[in-house]
Amino acid sequence: EDKVVQSPLSLVVHEGDTVTLNCSYEVTNFRSLLWYKQEKKAPTFLFMLTSSGIEKKSGRLSSILDKKELFSILNITATQTGDSAVYLCAVTTSGTYKYIFGTGTRLKVLA
């Protein structure tokens, strides 16, 4: 059965800290991995990764994929209280375009 596992489940840091969130997957015929941020309601798209070793970056956020070891990390540097959210990882596979989500990592950034 395809599965996506995120760690840690929750994390509390102080403003200015750097955090690394992990997403590992076990799926047949991997196609892509996506990261989302969910604050209150709708998850919002952050990154889509398809190739190993190529870092995607947006401001203080960056992400990279390792298709050999079957995981991705999401880094947030110089965290701010506005980064407090649940970060979700999702994987798609060839053959079907459904997105399989992990449980998410709940990040709380303290002022």
Added chain:
Amino acid sequence: GAGVSQTPSNKVTEKGKYVELRCDPISGHTALYWYRQSLGQGPEFLIYFQGTGAADDSGLPNDRFFAVRPEGSVSTLKIQRTERGDSAVYLCASSWEEGSPLHFGNGTRLTVT
């Protein structure tokens, strides 16, 4: 529209009743997805449409759940004989095409009493 719109935002119903949840995707998006999210969990896949047809309905938990997208735009998720375990936030998402990033609506919070 500017974003994915879901109505109602909240629905409270009694056990055994029938409910319909509506999703209006971003204009021009061909793929539409339904997910269910329980507290503390990630979104759980239910069904997705490419155009008017259900391309993958493997996530529908049982035959009480059904979804349609008759004109390839608006979709309705229908739940018959609701049970308390159906209580969750039902999220709809659309994408430009299959495989492109999903854009989510704010969800419908369904409470079955």
